[in-house]
Amino acid sequence: MDCHPSERGAKPKSNRNKQQSQRIVRKLPPRATNDKRNNIYITSKSDFKAQQKRCEDLLNAGTKEIYLHCMGYSITRGLNLALRLIDNSDGALSYAINTSTIKLVDELHPLCDEDDITYRQRNNSALHIKIFNNSLFDIVVPKLPAQTSCTEVNIKKPQKKQK
Secondary structure, eight states, rough: OOGGGGGGGGGOOOOOOHHHTTTTEOOOOOOSSSSOOEEOOSSSSSSSSHHHHHHHHHHHOOOOOEEEEEEEGGGHHHHHHHHHHHHTTTTTTEEEEEEEEEEEEEEESSSSSSSEEEEEEEEEEEEEEEEEEOOGOHHHHOOOOHHHHHHHHOOOOOOOOOO
């Protein structure tokens, strides 16, 4: 009772793995959306204490909110950083979290000169953490616009008596 591997539910052989083994994958970094000073991009390569000090310096300098952006493997590092900042603030800071999916582009460089460079798209999960100051002293009350047409009151000036 000799059967073929394809009859047992194995995947059919394809040339895809053979083509990718002959190429070098170069993962391009994601594009930064804003170049503002209060955006901090968390990576697994940067020093955790240095990122924490940078965030604390920004918040102590008067910045009302900072944004931590992290994706993939560095999501846990970004969450740990946000929680440490909030714990060290004694209740002065709060946070809001948003998730998203980011499309990344990889370059596939061939090992031989006959083929061209090809591109591959893939998705990666991302986390955006907004840390803001919730102090009562920083509350800004918006001014209401002056309404001239409805609140205008006609005040009559007393007329001088003529002789």
